[in-house]
Amino acid sequence: xxxxxxxxxxxxxxxxxxxxxxxxxxxxxxxxxxxxxxxxxxxxxxxxxxxxxxxxxxxxxxxxxxxxxxxxxxxxxxxxxxxxxxxxxxxxxxxxxxxxx
Numbered sequence: 767x768x769x770x771x772x773x774x775x776x777x778x779x780x781x782x783x784x785x786x787x788x789x790x791x792x793x794x795x796x797x798x799x800x801x802x803x804x805x806x807x808x809x810x811x812x813x814x815x816x817x818x819x820x821x822x823x824x825x826x827x828x829x830x831x832x833x834x835x836x837x838x839x840x841x842x843x844x845x846x847x848x849x850x851x852x853x854x855x856x857x858x859x860x861x862x863x864x865x866x867x
Contacts, residue, residue, distance in 0.1 A: 768848045771820040775804060778816055778846055781855050782807055785862035787814075801828030803836070803843060809861040813841035816854070820847055 768774045775791075782789045782805070789807035792798055803815040815836045817825050825833065825845055836843035842861075846854050 768820065768851075771818055771823070774818045774820055774846060774848055774851070777848075777851050778805055778818060778854065781851070781858055782809070785809060785858045787858070787862075799832065801826060801830075801832040803829070803832060809858060810864060812861050814861070815841060815843040817843075817845045818847070819845055823847075 768777050779789065787807045787809040789805055791805055792802050794800075794802065803817040805816040805818065807814040807816065813836070815833065817829055817833065819825070833843040833845070842857075844854070844857075
């Protein structure tokens with residue numbers, strides 16, 4: 767089990783790699799929107815945004831606003847911590863399943 771937020775990020779990246787997802791971690795600098803989630807990914811054509819936290823840490827107001835905007839646009843946005851990594855894995859496995867033509 768991860769012991770800090772960095773460990774949660776690494777665990778998320780391993781799970782994304784396992785299902786063949788494309789992902790990136792945007793840099794939070796002057797040219798980026800405030801509150802953008804830590805990891806942006808595409809799994810089987812579905813946009814996924816993941817905000818990572820550790821322990822009792824909660825998303826900031828701006829992070830919550832970005833999550834809401836992503837969901838409103840049709841993407842999947844969620845907050846992942848050390849306690850819900852298995853739920854993320856279930857979601858990723860479900861998204862990665864491709865139906866045969």
